[in-house]
Amino acid sequence: MSCQILAAVLGSCFAIFAVVLGDGSDQVVAMLALKSGIVDRYDRLASWKSSDKSPCGWEGVECVTGIVVGINIGSRNLSGSIDGLFDCSGLSNLSSFAAYDNSFSGGFPAWILSCKNLVSLELQRNPSMGGALPANLSALSLLQHLDLSFDPFTGTIPEELGGLKNLQRLLLWSCKLEGPLPSSIGELSSLTNLTLSYNNLGPELPESLRNLSTLQSLKCGGCGLSGRIPSWLGDLRKLDFLELTYNSLSGDIPVAILGLPKLTKLELYNNLLTGGIPREIAGLTSLTDLDLSSNSLSGSIPEEIASIRGLALIHLWNNSLTGAVPRGIANLTALYDVGLFQNRLTGKLPPDMGSLSSLQIFDVSSNNLSGEIPRNLCRGGRLWRLMLFQNSFSGGIPPELGSCESLIRVRIFGNSLSGAVPPGLWGKPLMVILDISDNQLEGAIDPAIAKSERLEMLRIFGNQLGGELPRSMGRLRSLNQLNASGNQLTGSIPSEIAQCLSLTYLFLDGNKLQGPIPGEIGELKRLQYLSLARNSLSGSIPGEVGELSNLISLDLSENQLSGRIPPELGKLRLAEFTHFNVSYNRLTGSVPFDVNSAVFGSSFIGNPGLCVTTSGSPCSASSGMEADQTQRSKRSPGVMALIAGVVLASAAVVSLAASCWFYRKYKALVHREEQDQRFGGRGEALEWSLTPFQKLDFSQEDVLASLDEDNVIGCGGAGKVYKASLKNGQCLAVKKLWSSSGGKDTTSSSGWDYGFQAEIESLGRIRHVNIVRLLCCCSNGETNVLVYDYMPNGSLGDLLHSKKGGVLDWSARYRAALGAAHGLAYLHHDCVPQILHRDVKSNNILLSEDFDGLLADFGLARLLEGSSSGENGGGYSVSSLPGSLGYIAPEYAHKLKVNEKSDIYSYGVVLLELLTGRRPVDAGFGDDGMDIVRWVCAKIQSRDDVIKVFDPRIVGASPRDMMLVLKIALHCTSEVPANRPSMREVVRMLKDVDPSLSSAGDSDDQIDRKKSLIDVV
Template sequence: MTRREVQCKQISWKLIPFILWHLTCFSLSASVSIAATSDMRLLLTFKENLVDDEGNLGNWRGSDSSPCNWNGVICNSTTKTVVGLNLTSQNLSGTISPVICKLRSLTFLVLKDNLFNENFPLSILNCPRLIHLDLSLNYFGGTLPDNISSLSSLQYLDLSYNSFSGFIPQNFGELSELQFLNFWNCRLSGHIPPQLGNLTKLTNLSLSYNNFSWGSLPCELRNLQKLQSLKCGGCNLTGSLPPWLGELKELDFLELTYNNLSGSIPPELMHLPKLTKLELYNNLLSGSIPREIGNLSSLTDLDLNSNLLTGPIPAEIGQLSNLGLLHLWNNSLSGQIPESLAYLQGLYDVALFLNELTGIIPQHLGDNCSLEIFDVSTNHLTGPIPPNLCNGGRLWRFILFNNNFSGIFPDSYGSCHSLIRFRIFSNSFSGVIPNGLWGSPLMTILDISNNLFEGAISSEVGKATSLQTLRLQDNNLNGTLPPEIGQLSLLNALSASRNKFSGVIPGELGNCSALTYLYLDSNSFIGQIPPSLGNLSRLVYLDLAKNALSGQIPSSFGSLQSLISLDLSVNQLSGRVPVELGKLKLTEFNLFNLSYNNLSGVLPFTVSSGNFGFSFAGNPGLCVPGVSASPSCSNGVILESIAKKTKHPGAMAWITGTILFAAVAISLVGSYCFYKRVKIFYMEKGLPEVIWTVIPFQKLNFREEEILESLDDDNVIGSGGAGTVYKATLQNGSSLAVKKLWSCPKGEINHDYGFKAEVETLGRIRHVNIVKLICCCSSGETNLLVYEYVPNGSLCDLLHGTKGNSLDWPIRHKIALGAAQGLAYLHHDCAPQILHRDIKSNNILLSSNYDALLADFGLAKLLESSSLEAGYSMSTLAGSHGYIAPEYAHGLKVTEKSDIYSFGVVLLELITSKRPVEPEFGEGVDLVKWVCRKIQTKEGVVAILDSKIPGARQQDMLLVLKLALRCTSVFPSTRPSMREVVDLLKQADPNRQSTDKGKAQTHSKA
């Protein structure tokens, strides 16, 4: 072999590894390409079974070389095979195809927050490599599969916020690799299976908010020695807290809220070294807080609110060096707040209100921590306030009302610029308010009412540009109202009644365009009423009584079209009443009072004697025709005219006497004629003669007899548990609705069938979506409520009558939104808050344009601010079957969440056209339960939607269905507020673009 041949041979041997490497790379590349192509085909087949109305999978195209850049697709960076799908919030529905499990490398599948409404997708059970499965926030129904154990590699399983039925199968206890298991709000029933105790690798277990059978936690769960989080709120747990929970030494989060757990808190729970959050609120726990609580060295959150706990707050809580949140409110705790709290450096949220605590607040509290929330209202605390509660500069909620605090308020709070809510009313504080406090830039509520404060309002108040509520009444404040107050463009309520303010009312106050309530009565203001107050177009209540105001009533008040209460009495106002006041609906006022001024001339508009008989007293020169409490028009006008023509005193006296005699005679004759007219009316009707008292809330353009004549069987348009409703057709062609309440049976003298509640609520509020109460009439034995007549009747009549099928979805949505806006007004914009307590389709009236008006306030309750957190405890159950919230039915405690539940039922009526209770549902099953069961059937959620609704789009209706299910959640804490309901209904408007609907779906997560 030649040298050249040897060299070539050597080179060829050296090339072999290089050639082999390239061949391997080519083979791998070909393999990757084949795998990618295969996965792409499978995904396209998977897509074919989905409904993608929003086009969120639009970039899944067969022309691509790989699916790795597709929306929601996760690939292995090396092999380019599909290892995961994350299709969260894509508005997808349809069927989960079995082809999904042919993706050989699939380990991660997330279909969270979509519109899938089939039964549990059994096809997924053929994905043996699946490690992570999330089906939460959908409409999956049916029973959970018995053979779930085929997913033997599963470590993470989230089925929360679906509508499954039946029990949790015992087979779930065979998922031996499972570490995370979430059944939150799945509508499951039966008992919690003890087999879950076999999941020894489990670190997170959530069973909260299911309709489990009453009972205790299975003791087998004590085997979950790796468990870090156990959540079982709202699981119908009864009995005592199991001491074996103290054996779960890895436990970090224990939540057993909204149950019926009773008895004392076992000391064994106080030996969990890693526990950071202990939440046991809304139970029936009694006894004292164990002193061993000091052993929970890792604890950051302690929430035991709304139980029956007694005794003192143990000083050992001061040993919890990591404690940040301390909620012990709404119990019966007594004794003093322990001094040891002052040494907790991480403390930021302290809520101890609604207890029986006494003594003083530890004076060093705040020295060592940065408090954000401090609420000790409604206790029996005394003494001074610690000077350094805002030492960390983060305090935003400072609530001390309804205690016995006294002394000078510390100056240090003047530099607490983080404050948002400052409510210290009903105490005995004295001295002056720190200057800087007036101008806190973030402050929304400043309430120092009912104290002994002195001094003036600082001009710094103009810097409080976020201020919405300023309550100063019942103090000894003095000085003038600074003109800088006009810079508060967001100010909604200003109450400065019963102080010692003086000087003029600043005209700048008219710049506060958001003002709804303005109370400046019982002070020493002088000068003229600023005409600029007429710019306050949102003003509902205006009280300037009991001052020393002079000059004329501003004609600009005629622009205050929202006004329902005006009190200018006991001042020194003079001149004529401006004709512009006639533009206002004066008889809508709860209060219209011009008495005890120096007004003169003829009242330039007509009022009713029965309404305002004493509103004009004390004005010797004012003539009010037809009102007996005012001087006669002869005195007020004729004498004034004659006086200009004669100066002879004798003639003047003779004329005066003659006119007075004539006035008396005319008055007697008029009274006799009126008496005869009423008497004849009653004689003709065969009725006993009675005297009626009329209290108006709107302008009256009819006579009493017209109302009484309507009380005839031919005019009946409805009847209910409180009385009969009649239609009154007036002589002017308009109509009214008259509700005659049942007479009170003997022995029930306190039962007025809602008369007082209707007057207290409808008489003081005004909203476009709340029916107008025109007036009320009472004869002592019979009460009448007179409303505006609403031509389309109630939603119930229309929806469940012959015309129900003609209501298309846009009209139904309009009705839902209108009713929601009315209820949101009661909950959020009324002071005090109003709970309706009888929301149902019968009590939603419809105008000719299908505007919804809430009606029937006979069960309404005014909820004072001090009761907002704890709700209102009732002695008896009231409401309508099918609409009553579970917590109200069981515990007789009503909050705004009870109204929201009832409204959710109305939404379901609009969606399904079913009544709240139907024979087809079965015994003991209402509309809410029926909907939940139907969702779990093979037909799924679409079967619930009323197919007869003209012009309906399922997508629009499904958005409202999801909201309805949130509103009717078994547990109040998971229901949205009415403000949120209004926002979500607006986003679900069928006239909005589809992109907006997608956003609504995203924001309507349960």
């Protein structure tokens, strides 16, 4: 109340001063009244001084002959309020007011309605400004430009808005407005730009919009529209841009809109449109961008589309189109982006495709196309994305593609291509993905492949490639997947392959490889899948294979390997293996580890000299190891006596074991009673059960014994975390969740399990080097306990923001960011069904000994079953806001719609934390809702302030590299979800700023790569 009284007093004082002082002074008084409500922590308005006789020299003030006509305080990191104290009568000639990209709070400023000469009003991107729009907006009769985009205004658009007869641009992008859209909008006779996207204004547009004869741009994406596209849109003859995406529009594309003479962009993607593409599309003579993707369109692509001479982008993917690709589109000289994938197209591609235009993206994958690949796709020298996979193309790969230096992603697998791979295709400096698998290609892998230093995926399996694996492949430090299975490769496995330290998948099975398995393979610490089966490899299995701590699939079957299985393999996490096979070799001796697991069912057959030890049983020949039954039946009396002795000794051992078992059961009973008292039991012992997700070297009792207050290392909203130090030297992180019967005090009846089920459904089924391992869980019906690997370096949030802060140099911060990105990419792209984390934050990124980031805390995770990616409209709705303050994506609050783009936004916030050293919500940002995203955006508006954004504690960083990571972070935190990159793209971009590649200074090639990264983001 005292603040309101003070405001009233100040307002009265300013009014009195305005009467007493002259014309120049009353402008100063009015401006200072505006400033009095603003929180200006960085002195952006320091030039606004009461001692000045005129405000015309002040920051952001525009004057004409000493009279203030414009105020622009946009993007200055301001907060507070711009409502209540300002009297527009002191600035009667004010024609423009801009306060965009700040953190002003409150409702629509009432004083603005008294600025009768106002022509332009920009209040966009003030996330704390909201409430209802005033009904008397029509008082601003001269207003031409109104932008309230990304301000959470609620309610409906007032009918009175139609009174703004001079309004030319109305921008209400991504507010919280609801429909229906008032018919009075059709009275805005001067309107040229109407943007209403991402408001709930459905189910249909008012027909009065047909009266807007001057309208040039109409954007209503994500507005909840349904039914048919209204044919009266064809009356808007000056329309240049029509966007109705992400709605539920159905029926045919109306012919009436296909005769708009000035339309350059038609975007109708992500709807439910049916029928064919009308031939009348030729009437769009000015069209440059056509996007009808992700609908249910059928029929053929009309040849008439080729008569639109300026067409540059054609996106018709994810429909049910049939027939051939029109030959005439090869004559479109402006064409650069062709997306026709996921249809039912047949026939041959136009042979001259690319001859007359500079194609950049050409994607016709997943169709039924045949014939040869056009030779001139890269004639313009700009082709970077070539997608031809899953068709029936034949002939050879055009040699011209071998000289196309711009290629980044080439995927032509699943065709009938033959002949040799053009030598130049192996060594592209910009190449990230090369997938030519499942064809009939011949020749050898050219040693020039070493030039593809950015290569992440090399898939060449299912061909007839021969020759040796080049030793130069060791230079592919970014290579994540190498699959050369099912070829005719010869020679030995080069030891240099161990230099590909990013390898996760290595498949060389089904070739003619010889010689030993190089011991250096143990250096591939990220390797998860290794298959060398069906070759002619010889020698012993190197013990170094046991160093592959992340391995979950190993297949060495059908070779000529000999000797004993090295005991080092026992160090592998065999309990979590999906596949293990050393069958049909020449191995001898006993298996040096327990194989009592279903994964080992036929893992050792075909090795006559090998015997297997199972739990509780001595080494015996397996049924599939061709043991000599005749020899076993001819035992000497001495041997029989020895056996009898063994039997008696075994009986004694069994008796002793039984005694020990009863003793342990007694101790366990006593322990359970103690634990029941510890957990506040109800006078009865609750039975604990343990569910393992990995092979365990500890017992349930070891876990429960650690739940002592002296071992607490953290406490959060879900429960307490304990450090368990076991006798074998192993350390565990044990999370005891609050009681499911009601939270911390166990008195509520809500039954919330604090993420227990989500954790075991997600972490219990996934394996990745950058995702923390859930070892097991324990439960007694009332209390749930989760057990993880212990991370000695704690969380990223701790090291950034606690007393430990400052120890993270740039290299460590980068490794933490890249590791977490890998983990999140795995959840989004490699898991079936897809997993959304929903609580990505720095406190949920744990740090390994080498400071690699590992995703943790899956208590809010969600399996996205049966949904497509969020980019294509997938996801699911929520009734509340999951996540943590400062990390929650804007669309959560706007639509309560969750998909992987929300995770990506949260990850972008983590990147900003790494760069700035600040928390997502920091007192230094201001008191009115400013978060780290808004703060950074405001800071970088001025070149002088860009460097000040970065954490001064960072050492060993290139400013250019930090700037590039900043660009990636801002890309991830885009307001519009569709504009955010995928996590695979984030990983690729981060790899371009690897500090280990810049330690000796950037090479020319690295500089080029970083320039291309700048272009991407």
